[in-house]
Amino acid sequence: MSRWWRALDCAASLAITVVLAASLVFLVELIVRGSLQPTLDFFQQPFRPGWTTVILFALLLIGFDALFGRRHNGILFVAPLALLLAAIGHQKSLYLGDPLYPTDFLYSRQIVELTPLLVSERPLTAVLIAIGGAAALLMLVVLWRYWRRRFAPIRWRMRGARLALVLPALAFFVSIMDFATFSWTRDRLQIIPMMWDQKENYASNGFAIAFALNVPMAKVQAPPSYEDYVLDDIRPGPTGISMPEDRPDIIVVMSESFWDPTLLPNTTITPDPMPHVRAVRSGSMFSPEFGGMTANVEFEALTGFSNAFLPYGSIPYQQYVRGAVPSLASFFRAEGYETTAIHPFEGWFWNREHVYDSFGFDRFLSIEKLPPMQSRGPLVSDDSLTDEIIRRADATDRPFFTFAVSLQGHGPYEPNRYSDPKVRVESTASYWTRQSIRSFAEGISDADRSLKRLMDWAQKRDRHTVIVFFGDHLPPLNQGYTETGFLKEPVPDRREPPGALATHRETPLVVWSNRTGTMNDVGSISPALIPLKLFQTAGIEHPYYTGFLGRIDARYDVIERHVLIAPSGATPDWSREKLVDPLINDFRLLQYDTLFGRQRTVKRFFPNLPKPAGV
Numbered sequence: 001m002s003r004w005w006r007a008l009d010c011a012a013s014l015a016i017t018v019v020l021a022a023s024l025v026f027l028v029e030l031i032v033r034g035s036l037q038p039t040l041d042f043f044q045q046p047f048r049p050g051w052t053t054v055i056l057f058a059l060l061l062i063g064f065d066a067l068f069g070r071r072h073n074g075i076l077f078v079a080p081l082a083l084l085l086a087a088i089g090h091q092k093s094l095y096l097g098d099p100l101y102p103t104d105f106l107y108s109r110q111i112v113e114l115t116p117l118l119v120s121e122r123p124l125t126a127v128l129i130a131i132g133g134a135a136a137l138l139m140l141v142v143l144w145r146y147w148r149r150r151f152a153p154i155r156w157r158m159r160g161a162r163l164a165l166v167l168p169a170l171a172f173f174v175s176i177m178d179f180a181t182f183s184w185t186r187d188r189l190q191i192i193p194m195m196w197d198q199k200e201n202y203a204s205n206g207f208a209i210a211f212a213l214n215v216p217m218a219k220v221q222a223p224p225s226y227e228d229y230v231l232d233d234i235r236p237g238p239t240g241i242s243m244p245e246d247r248p249d250i251i252v253v254m255s256e257s258f259w260d261p262t263l264l265p266n267t268t269i270t271p272d273p274m275p276h277v278r279a280v281r282s283g284s285m286f287s288p289e290f291g292g293m294t295a296n297v298e299f300e301a302l303t304g305f306s307n308a309f310l311p312y313g314s315i316p317y318q319q320y321v322r323g324a325v326p327s328l329a330s331f332f333r334a335e336g337y338e339t340t341a342i343h344p345f346e347g348w349f350w351n352r353e354h355v356y357d358s359f360g361f362d363r364f365l366s367i368e369k370l371p372p373m374q375s376r377g378p379l380v381s382d383d384s385l386t387d388e389i390i391r392r393a394d395a396t397d398r399p400f401f402t403f404a405v406s407l408q409g410h411g412p413y414e415p416n417r418y419s420d421p422k423v424r425v426e427s428t429a430s431y432w433t434r435q436s437i438r439s440f441a442e443g444i445s446d447a448d449r450s451l452k453r454l455m456d457w458a459q460k461r462d463r464h465t466v467i468v469f470f471g472d473h474l475p476p477l478n479q480g481y482t483e484t485g486f487l488k489e490p491v492p493d494r495r496e497p498p499g500a501l502a503t504h505r506e507t508p509l510v511v512w513s514n515r516t517g518t519m520n521d522v523g524s525i526s527p528a529l530i531p532l533k534l535f536q537t538a539g540i541e542h543p544y545y546t547g548f549l550g551r552i553d554a555r556y557d558v559i560e561r562h563v564l565i566a567p568s569g570a571t572p573d574w575s576r577e578k579l580v581d582p583l584i585n586d587f588r589l590l591q592y593d594t595l596f597g598r599q600r601t602v603k604r605f606f607p608n609l610p611k612p613a614g615v
Contacts, residue, residue, distance in 0.1 A: 021057035237547015258471030283522030330360030344380035429483035471507030
């Protein structure tokens with residue numbers, strides 16, 4: 001073959017590779033975005049890196065062609081992987097409202113474990129996905145068998161030349177993906193990291209590049225003012241640790257997806273599914289999450305720290321809890337309390353076994369360590385969980401701190417979940433959706449009765465007992481929101497105006513003592529402030545939980561990634577401002593120093609921190 005024909009042959013092969021890459025990028029974006037026009041805009045608008053993504057995929061295809069030794073065989077590996085990630089990302093955005101992050105695969109086992117619930121809610125969808133998956137796998141096998149031999153092999157010298165071209169280019173691309181540092185090349189390629197707004201980040205940069213930008217997310221950057229002299233100026237409260245002589249027993253119940261279903265418009269639920277919570281309600285917990293991600297709410301409520309200072313999409317339980325972390329459990333354990341965490345599900349879920357040990361719990365009773373428990377529907381009942389809380393409390397003479405996470409209310413909510421529902425639902429929604437709402441409301445009714453039984457038991461005790469109860473987030477009702485008119489989409493935008501955000505994030509909060517009754521007028525607070533309200537009710541003083549968090553509470557009700565909410569009003573996009581309230585900056589510095597830094601402030605704010613017990 002003459003040199004001219006070889007050049008023409010290489011040019012034709014390169015053109016085919018570019019066409020394959022462009023087609024693949026188009027399909028990925030179409031799947032993720034779910035409609036044609038936004039996909040076309042991604043390629044047509046000059047300020048978006050559509051063609052940069054095509055070049056990136058072309059480099060990947062050339063590299064895998066060299067590895068496989070035949071032209072245009074790399075598409076058989078890259079395409080299934082990219083399309084699968086795109087499909088998973090689309091489903092996640094429909095269910096939770098967030099795009100797919102690299103760190104999501106840290107809890108892939110959790111998704112597998114919840115698959116039976118997902119299938120029971122949407123059996124037809126599950127069947128179609130299974131059929132589609134089997135067909136795609138069969139097609140891949142056929143293509144791999146017949147496609148790969150239709151293209152010419154690549155000589156060893158040319159395979160080496162391709163890799164010599166591709167590997168440095170890909171390595172350079174990886175080097176400019178650190179969003180925390182400015183890159184002139186990245187800027188010229190129209191790749192603009194928008195880590196403060198991940199929806200816009202994925203919409204503007206495309207699925208592949210936005211996904212790559214989130215790979216460094218596991219590394220948390222030190223705040224600009226993280227210096228010893230700045231840390232030394234952050235002072236704890238005016239008093240140290242002070243415990244009442246009659247040490248109160250503490251019970252905290254985080255109730256899965258507990259929320260008031262009567263807030264759904266065009267819907268009537270009878271009888272009232274939560275009369276007791278309505279009667280003793282202290283205020284609202286302003287959840288940092290919607291429809292899922294329970295562990296992030298739990299992290300705030302147990303530590304008094306905030307997800308607002310962590311990378312968007314991160315999961316502290318999976319990524320950042322490495323050693324001993326100050327928490328309510330470590331404090332109470334240091335004070336001689338018996339500290340127990342209870343969750344009637346597998347202990348590995350959300351990495352709780354390791355996390356609870358790091359938080360200082362004496363023991364963690366997962367389903368593997370609990371006695372046989374009764375189920376209601378497919379999951380362990382709230383009533384059975386309450387039995388266990390009471391049984392363990394009655395069996396000890398020591399003061400105790402019990403943290404319980406319920407399970408019965410976990411979504412999705414398949415119709416006819418319960419064989420003997422007591423609530424009735426009238427709604428403009430379809431029959432299937434109406435029955436789904438009924439399943440959810442029946443679970444709320446059960447949780448409400450369980451809380452009443454727990455409080456009735458505590459009311460008869462001689463020992464001072466404090467109970468905190470709250471829902472972790474709104475339930476994943478999906479069509480239950482859209483068909484009733486509560487939401488336009490199944491999941492709200494994270495950057496809604498503060499009023500709408502409160503409507504879609506607030507869950508009931510109860511702070512109660514058998515000595516003083518309900519703590520009133522709490523308002524709407526972030527879960528990071530729950531330890532403060534607990535300690536105030538219990539009569540406990542602490543350098544951090546009442547001292548520092550007391551200063552935060554005096555100025556702010558909600559500390560959220562996109563907004564600060566104070567009695568005087570809201571401050572949206574505060575984290576993007578050059579000047580941040582010094583008090584909020586102190587909050588961020590304390591958290592960074594404790595979790596990631598030199599721990600210079602730990603002894604001042606968290607004295608007597610015990611070592612993990614090995615739960």
